[in-house]
Amino acid sequence: MAPCYAMRTPPRPCYQKGVQTSSPRDSESLSKGGGKTLLDAVWDAHTVRELPNGDTQLFIGLHLVHEVTSPQAFSMLREMGLRVRCPERTFATVDHIIPTDSQRRPLSDDLAEAMMTELERNCREQGIRFFGPETGQQGIVHVIGPELGLTQPGMTIACGDSHTSTHGAFGAVAFGIGTSQVRDVLATQCLSLARPRVRRIEVGGKLAPGVYAKDVILHIIQRLGVKGGIGFAYEYAGAVIEAMSLEERMTVCNMSIEGGARCGYVNPDETTFAYLRGREFAPAGEDEKRVIEWWRSIASGPGASHADRVSLDGREIAPTVTFGIHPGQSVAVDARIPRPDEVRDDERAGLEEALAYMGLTAGAPIAGTPIDVAFIGSCTNGRLSDLREAARIARTGRVAPGVKALVVPGSQAVARAAEAEGLPEIFRSAGFEWREAGCSMCLAMNPDKLVGRQMSASSSNRNFKGRQGSPSGRTLLMSPVMVAAAALRGCVTDVREML
Amino acid sequence: MAKIERVVGRACTLRGDDIDTDRIIPARYLRAITFEGLGEHAFEDDREQAKGNHPLDDRRFTGATILVVGHNFGCGSSREHAPQALMRFGFQAFVGGSFAEIFAGNCTALGLPHLCLAPEALSALMDSIDLDPSQEVVVDVANRKVSCRAGTFDASIPEGAHRQLVGGTWNNTAVLLEAGSAIEATAARLPYLKRSEAA
Incomplete structure (x- = not known):
């Protein structure tokens, strides 16, 4: 596979300057006979x-x-x-x-x-x-x-x-x-x-094996930038999003804020209704029938007017890893960390600051970067399907010597469901710690913290300086399976090699 | 509530884009049930790592009431502790390239103006302040202008925030309460709440 220098691909569209948008800016021209977006x-x-x-x-x-x-x-x-x-x-x-x-x-x-x-x-x-x-x-x-x-x-x-x-x-x-x-x-x-404008982000095609919702949203943020969403609500659509489970859609919408958007959403469909059926506070019987009718009616129709549209191809998305100090600084796992001369002028200072803080080398492959801590959990990736997928990798080996690996279910209900499937045993016998539910090391407001300059492979949402509890701690964001792979190998690893 | 029409004072420049609220106030200082004492911890880890060279520790900027920043300032966590910490440190207004939306909303709710400048104007303002930090900078909220020795620059701020600050209506609770029973009337029309009321 050809190395993909993510930053060498065409520069990210800069929406504030109105360049490189893949669609007309004029919302009128996008409207096919009116119709509201779900947001409206x-x-x-x-x-x-x-x-x-x-x-x-x-x-x-x-x-x-x-x-x-x-x-x-x-x-x-x-x-x-x-x-x-x-x-x-x-x-x-x-x-x-x-x-x-x-x-x-x-x-x-x-x-x-x-x-x-x-x-x-x-x-x-x-x-x-x-x-x-x-x-x-x-x-x-x-x-x-x-x-x-x-x-x-x-x-x-x-x-x-x-x-x-x-x-x-x-x-x-x-x-x-x-x-x-x-x-x-x-x-x-x-x-x-104030009512935000709506940017529709269509992710077409199909995801390759080893590529997950986390990779999709990291890819979107890398392309549109961490401030590209200011003033917008992001509407995620297209074949890749439609094929996702609700848990995967939550992972995508969760990180809308990391792209600067005020909110993010997916139009409700049969997958949504099926997920809700039978849950404690969800409507049942006649109430459900009546409200589903309304739910269907509010979805953005084909004639809905969006202020902006962006199309991405799901087949181009690889397992993605951040290398910097904000979630937009990421590359495909088989790519190299960008060099300052490869990025846009307004990104150079941020890139140099990121590389200095992270202690990473411009132009070096991200794969192979040694890690000290592996964290699986958070509101981004602490749900049952995340733990199931990570366990598939965990059962193939043992946590590398010197790596502290933590699995923190997102809720007590997630923990019970995982226990019913025997996931804690799989993680424990591979050398992971199985913990109780909470935000944990995503932001380290509890005792779960990085120490010193530890490098963390994390399924959470933010790689900001000091985010995981040590003022000099370092975070590499990635999907839960990629965290599990990094835990076993002791370094950033392309999980596709292990599937 | 006070009308925030202008803030006049010395300014401090803090360069760099995408400065997040974890950096402004590290999460360990959110382990409290009040906002008291946050001022002394503003940018604590950045300042520690800069070993005295952080703008907030630069003596030339001591006593500054206006903080001038880059783009996407205040991104990340919604913690109001961030503007609270900066306000308690002594800042009364922010001028920058752009602000993350939740941060901007939090500033408005605290009566802290947040004005955006075009890149060239921001750069000229920062250079002028760095050259002479003793000068008086005027953040004219009412007329959406920022002035320093290098000139007067047009600034922007979201319309809603502008009217709230200048009109002295930035405490939203009082404004929202005025809607009275229209709140319940709106709720009564929502299909998903009809069931809850019947139940």
């Missing part, structure tokens, strides 16, 4: 009123709350003398700070225990359903919302967490928000927002 249909259905500042007051159908970004919001609410307006549309869990070795109370970490206690108190006082560790339904907020059937097509969803875009996989319009906005939603069940 959902937006219009949830519009309470247009605000004096020109934004929309948007009703929020589902508010998800966790322990890190909510305590100050509840405090502000109390100071204003207000109560939660729709406690029945508000659900909470604990994920960021929870230890994954033992969730027994009181938590061994005093600060974590204080944050958990505060959330429990706020939920109790305000009548909010709390999925704590003792319920058997605890987990990463973006894993449990979907698996409980809380996340549904056509909803507006908000959560004080940037990866709320995950829920777009169902055809929901889902926003990550800050703490003041959490206060707004608690108090009014509404947000003040």
Whole structure:
């Protein structure tokens, strides 16, 4: 196979400058007789009123709350003398700070225990359903919302967490928000927002063996850039997306924020409806029939008007690995790390900073880069299908000497399902640690952290400086199977060699 | 609520694009139930690694109230702790090439203007400040202009944020509450909530 110097392919389209777009910019010219995008249909259905500042007051159908970004919001609410307006549309869990070795109370970490206690108190006082560790339904907020059937097509969803875009996989319009906005939603069940434009990203063709949803979204971000999505909602479509399971679609939508987009979604279809059927909070019987009709009606039709369109070929996507300090700095696993003279002028300084921080060599192959830690988990890739695929690789060998390998299920339900299939035994006998549910080493707010300049192969979503808990720690993002392959070989490895 | 029409003061330049909120405030400082004390940890790891050469530690910039940054500033995590930390460090306004959207929304909610400049203007502003950090920089939010010794530059800010800041309506909760029963009326029309109410 010819080496693919990702950065030597035509420069990334720079949408802000309006060059290299693969489609007309004029939304009128894309419209075939009108029709709304899903974003517009959902937006219009949830519009309470247009605000004096020109934004929309948007009703929020589902508010998800966790322990890190909510305590100050509840405090502000109390100071204003207000109560939660729709406690029945508000659900909470604990994920960021929870230890994954033992969730027994009181938590061994005093600060974590204080944050958990505060959330429990706020939920109790305000009548909010709390999925704590003792319920058997605890987990990463973006894993449990979907698996409980809380996340549904056509909803507006908000959560004080940037990866709320995950829920777009169902055809929901889902926003990550800050703490003041959490206060707004608690108090009014509404947000003040400007309507984003919609960019349709069609991924055609078919994925090759060894290529996963994670590779698709890393590839999209590499092509469109980490700021290419500013002002946009990303609508993912095309044969590759349509063929994906809901869990795979969640992986894609999860990282929309990494591309700068305000949210990302996939139009709902039979796969979506089948996923929801029978889940605790999903509609059943006559309710389901009625609401499915509505779900079908809100999907972007063939005549829908998109502000921009981009087409990509799924057959060109290879297992992808980041080499830098933001998720747009990635290459195919069989490619070389770009040299500063190969990239666009405005990317050069960022590339040089990235290579210096990562201690990687321009022009060197990414494959073979030694790793110290392997992390499988997170809201991006901590679901059952992720663990199943990683286990297929894990069962073929042993974790390389000197590598610490961690598998953290995204929720207690994922853990139970994995246990029923014997996945923990496979991982443990290969030398991986099997942990309890939480965000864990994705952002290291619990004891799971890199140490010093350790290099981590990670199925998570961010390779920012210091992201995984050590100020000088280093992260290589990749799919869960690629992490498993790196764990066994002790270095970045093309998983296609092991299939 | 105060009307934020202009911010006048000395400025600090922080070059580089895609500076994420993990760098602005490392996650370990989010292990708290208030925003208190975040100011002293702003950019802590970057500053540590720069060994005193970080702009926030540059004595020439001490007391600056305006932070001038590159493109896509504040990308990544939605943590409001990031603008909170910078505000508590002493910044009252941001000027840059572009801002990540959640970060920009958080700034608006805190009454912190975030103005964007065209690349040439941003470059001229940064060069001018670096040459003479003692000069007064004017962030004219109301008229969407940024001025320094090198000149006055046209700036942009999303319309909604502009009206909120200049009009003193940046605390959204009060504005959103004014909708009253229209909120419940909107909810009542949503097909997926009809069932919940019947149940």
